[in-house]
Amino acid sequence: xxxxxxxxxxxxxxxxxxxxxxxxxxxxxxxxxxxxxxxxxxxxxxxxxxxxxxxxxxxxxxxxxxxxxxxxxxxxxxxxxxxxxxxxxxxxxxxxxxxxxxxxxxxxxxxxxxxxxxxxxxxxxxxxxxxxxxxxxxxxxxxxxxxxxxxxxxxxxxxxxxxxxxxxxxxxxxxxxxxxxxxxxxxxxxxxxxxxxxxxxxxxxxxxxxxxxxxxxxxxxxxxxxxxxxxxxxxxxxxxxxxxxxxxxxxxxxxxxxxxxxxxxxxxxxxxxxxxxxxxxxxxxxxxxxxxxxxxxxxxxxxxxxxxxxxxxxxxxxxxxxxxxxxxxxxxxxxxxxxxxxxxxxxxxxxxxxxxxx
Numbered sequence: 069x070x071x072x073x074x075x076x077x078x079x080x081x082x083x084x085x086x087x088x089x090x091x092x093x094x095x096x097x098x099x100x101x102x103x104x105x106x107x108x109x110x111x112x113x114x115x116x117x118x119x120x121x122x123x124x125x126x127x128x129x130x131x132x133x134x135x136x137x138x139x140x141x142x143x144x145x146x147x148x149x150x151x152x153x154x155x156x157x158x159x160x161x162x163x164x165x166x167x168x169x170x171x172x173x174x175x176x177x178x179x180x181x182x183x184x185x186x187x188x189x190x191x192x193x194x195x196x197x198x199x200x201x202x203x204x205x206x207x208x209x210x211x212x213x214x215x216x217x218x219x220x221x222x223x224x225x226x227x228x229x230x231x232x233x234x235x236x237x238x239x240x241x242x243x244x245x246x247x248x249x250x251x252x253x254x255x256x257x258x259x260x261x262x263x264x265x266x267x268x269x270x271x272x273x274x275x276x277x278x279x280x281x282x283x284x285x286x287x288x289x290x291x292x293x294x295x296x297x298x299x300x301x302x303x304x305x306x307x308x309x310x311x312x313x314x315x316x317x318x319x320x321x322x323x324x325x326x327x328x329x330x331x332x333x334x335x336x337x338x339x340x341x342x343x344x345x346x347x348x349x350x351x352x353x354x355x356x357x358x359x360x361x362x363x364x365x366x367x368x369x370x371x372x373x374x375x376x377x378x379x380x381x382x383x384x385x386x387x388x389x390x391x392x393x394x395x396x397x398x399x400x401x402x403x404x405x406x407x408x409x410x411x412x413x414x415x416x417x418x419x420x421x422x423x424x425x426x
Contacts, residue, residue, distance in 0.1 A: 072242065072394045072408070076386070078415060080293050083382030085264040085375075091386075092261035093277030094237030096318045098131040098359050101279070102233030103245030103259070104226045113401045116218035122400045123215045125180055125222055126245035126259060127230040128169040128279065130318050131359040136192045136202050139166035141358045143328030147336045151312055151351020154181055155205035162203075163325020165357055168231055169316055170206045171246035171281045173215060176222035177206045183227030207353060209283035209312040211249030214400025239279075242394030249400060250283035252392050253290040253298060253343070254305035256406040257282040260391025264379035266321065268372040274321035276379040278335075280387035283311035284350045291343035292389060295421040297414055298343065306405060310349025313339060315384055317356040319376070322363030327373060332356040334377045338384025354384070 076082045076091065088095025103126050109119035130140050142165035144156055152174055159165060167188060172180045181204045188202050189195055195202065211217060230245065239261055241247075247258025263277040287305040290298030315335045323331070335354035339346065346352050397408040 072396060075292070075389050075393050080418060082386045085379055085382055088263035088265065088275055090238040091263055092237050092239050093263060093279045093318055094239055095263035096275045096277045096359065097320050099277065099318050100129045100132065100234035100236060101239045102127040102230045102235065103240060104230040104233065105244055105248050106221055107248060110399065113216055116216060119216050119219065120401045121216055121219065121221045122249035122398065123173045123176065123211055123222055124245045124248040125226050125230040126171040126247070126281070127227070127234050128316055129234045130165065130357050134191060135168060136166050136188055136195070138361050139164045140361060141323065141325050141328055143325050143332050143356050145329065145332035145335060145354045147339070147352035147354065148346045148350050150349055151208065151353060152177055153207040153351070153353055155203050158203035159355070165205065167202045167204050169355065170227055171314055172206065172208055172222055173211045173217055173246070173249065174208045175217050175220055177208050179220060179222055179224055180206045180227040183224035186224060187228050187231055207314045209250055209281050209314060210309060211283065213251055213307060213309045213404050214398060214406060215249035216401050241390055243396055243398055246281050247391065250281065251311060251406045252282040252388065253285040254287040254308055255303065255392060256395035256398055256408050258391045258395045260387040260389065260394065262383040262386035262390060264383050266375050266379045268368055274319055276317060276319040276376060276383060278315055278317045278380065278383040278387045280384065280391050281314040282388045282391040284313045284352070285344050289343040289345065291341065292414065293418055295418045297417050300417045302413065303407065303410060310347060312351035313344070315354040317354065317380060319358055320360050321358060321376065322360045322367050323358045324367045327367065327370065328356040328358060330373060331376055331380050334380040335384045338381040339388065341381070341385035342388045
């Protein structure tokens with residue numbers, strides 16, 4: 069099997085900003101990520117509830133301390149609202165994140181949320197007694213092309229296990245966690261991540277990391293480094309099921325809820341760099357979080373944000389591309405197949421185009 073590499077490692081230009089040591093979201097100090105992958109069975113769908121299973125859970129902890137007791141500032145952008153994610157209205161209203169961020173498939177949102185509730189109740193005995201309840205955040209994409217999604221194979225304890233597995237990077241990308249059954253541009257997608265160093269106008273340095281759950285797009289729209297690879301590819305696209313894109317961004321910069329909302333809005337520009345148009349059936353969201361809780365309202369100036377905007381755009385696009393470059397071919401239910409991005413052919417198409425051979 070061909071070893072998978074990132075487009076950056078293969079020499080493609082991914083942007084002008086400097087990346088972190090792992091080039092993933094865990095380059096942001098304190099951030100941890102955990103995956104739980106469920107891959108069971110082959111062949112026809114026997115009956116709903118018996119597989120084949122191609123799904124999972126990804127847990128993101130923005131900081132090591134108790135999030136319920138020390139919440140983070142957060143902002144969210146709804147790029148296209150055809151989605152079933154939990155926790156969006158509360159963040160829109162308050163700008164507060166006081167629980168971990170979980171990613172999974174569409175029909176497992178409530179089971180995962182149940183696991184997060186258990187996890188938080190164990191950590192915080194005051195919840196429901198003399199303290200308010202937390203806002204559970206579970207975001208989703210539809211993996212039904214490869215997965216027996218009606219079987220709801222993800223259970224509450226899977227969410228807890230993903231949280232317990234959360235660790236520093238480098239993180240695993242591609243067919244892992246919530247990305248196991250996902251598709252991008254009618255090829256195999258999944259989990260991807262990238263990071264950028266950012267400086268404010270006074271020279272202080274911060275890190276911004278993005279993580280993508282990529283499950284959207286049609287092949288003919290696919291762009292890579294400005295090249296219409298989807299139009300030029302010899303790959304024959306197989307069945308299309310409208311999906312979604314979830315982008316989660318975290319920074320250690322002291323940013324307000326309003327500034328984070330501005331950053332979240334720029335993620336759509338990174339999405340566009342990959343050729344996406346955010347189709348009607350695509351639930352596209354970006355959640356941005358600051359894990360810097362020591363600022364005491366001493367936020368950066370709005371005039372510092374341009375470099376953060378660039379970081380969001382670059383890291384969002386690279387995260388999506390990474391999800392495809394690291395993903396491997398997978399056969400799911402009823403013989404449905406999502407082929408991995410053909411790296412050798414893709415690199416040749418990009419280099420021919422850039423060399424003027426198109």
